Amino acid sequence: MVANISASDWSTDRGEAWRDSMTPLEAMLRPVNAPLIEALDLDRPYRIADIGCGGGETSIAVARSAYPGSAVDGFDISPALVDAAIAKEAYGDVPIHFHVQDAGQPLQEAAQFDRLTSRFGIMFFSSAVAAFENLARWLKPGGRFAFAVWGSPAENPWMSSLRTILSNHIVVPTPEPGAPGPFRYQNADEFASLLQRSGFAEISSESWKDKLAIGGGMDAEAAARFVLSAFSIGRLLDQSDQITARAASTDLVSHYSDHLIDGLVHMDAHVHIVTGVRSND
Ligand SMILES: C[S@@+](CC[C@H](N)C(=O)[O-])C[C@H]1O[C@@H](n2cnc3c(N)ncnc32)[C@H](O)[C@@H]1O
Numbered sequence: 001m002v003a004n005i006s007a008s009d010w011s012t013d014r015g016e017a018w019r020d021s022m023t024p025l026e027a028m029l030r031p032v033n034a035p036l037i038e039a040l041d042l043d044r045p046y047r048i049a050d051i052g053c054g055g056g057e058t059s060i061a062v063a064r065s066a067y068p069g070s071a072v073d074g075f076d077i078s079p080a081l082v083d084a085a086i087a088k089e090a091y092g093d094v095p096i097h098f099h100v101q102d103a104g105q106p107l108q109e110a111a112q113f114d115r116l117t118s119r120f121g122i123m124f125f126s127s128a129v130a131a132f133e134n135l136a137r138w139l140k141p142g143g144r145f146a147f148a149v150w151g152s153p154a155e156n157p158w159m160s161s162l163r164t165i166l167s168n169h170i171v172v173p174t175p176e177p178g179a180p181g182p183f184r185y186q187n188a189d190e191f192a193s194l195l196q197r198s199g200f201a202e203i204s205s206e207s208w209k210d211k212l213a214i215g216g217g218m219d220a221e222a223a224a225r226f227v228l229s230a231f232s233i234g235r236l237l238d239q240s241d242q243i244t245a246r247a248a249s250t251d252l253v254s255h256y257s258d259h260l261i262d263g264l265v266h267m268d269a270h271v272h273i274v275t276g277v278r279s280n281d
Pocket residue numbers: 006007010011015018026029051052053054055056057058075076077078081101102103104118119120121122124125
């Protein structure tokens with residue numbers, strides 16, 4: 001399952017693969033926390049939910065930025081990732097709880113949040129409108145959300161260059177447009193319209209563009225090893241013969257060598273930070 005990554009993949013193999021590379025993945029994505037948390041507008045104590053929280057790095061950053069008296073709940077469909085999040089160190093004064101939960105389904109314990117956030121955890125629902133209608137009900141009427149989703153592949157060469165380079169050596173399936181996967185909401189206007197139909201209002205989107213350090217800060221060879229093991233598309237190379245695998249890996253190292261800053265691979269990224277409120281229905 002490389003062309004489209006679904007929630008059920010995350011609850012099993014994909015979640016375990018993310019956990020196995022969690023430290024460099026979280027270090028690489030950390031720069032997205034600041035604009036996301038700023039967009040959440042944590043101006044007093046709130047009950048906050050982090051959707052598709054993975055190993056909990058954003059939940060912890062949110063808790064550190066939240067007013068005393070707040071509480072943070074992280075929800076993820078992957079038991080392996082929730083275990084990894086729970087295993088992390090204590091977080092400060094704001095309590096955090098992590099739960100195994102499909103965010104496309106109602107909460108077992110009725111709860112309503114003042115704030116919903118997600119760093120790249122909401123692009124994998126099989127029925128997107130139903131899932132966002134469900135999430136709207138997790139929020140109090142008027143409660144605010146801030147979601148980070150990737151812009152287009154062309155503006156995210158940190159990820160798309162891997163596909164391009166591998167395609168020169170092996171067959172790489174093409175994702176269906178709009179199907180579950182990292183670039184599902186690359187068109188911010190279409191995403192806003194989906195959210196509007198799902199019970200949210202006052203939707204707006206800001207672009208965040210910067211360079212990401214691959215793996216959090218790696219030289220070209222380590223960065224190539226990292227992406228080939230951490231991302232499903234990279235794992236496709238496991239199925240090819242040694243000569244093909246070596247040739248693809250050499251091309252990747254050479255490409256990364258053109259993107260070094262102080263010896264570490266940095267590549268452009270574009271994230272939509274999408275905000276809005278639950279409609280007063
Ligand atoms: C790209 S990872 C991001 C993880 C984390 N937010 C981060 O930025 O480090 C996507 C996450 O969404 C979770 N996920 C996917 N579908 C989900 C669903 N239906 N309900 C809850 N979590 C889901 C995955 O298990 C995974 O942890």
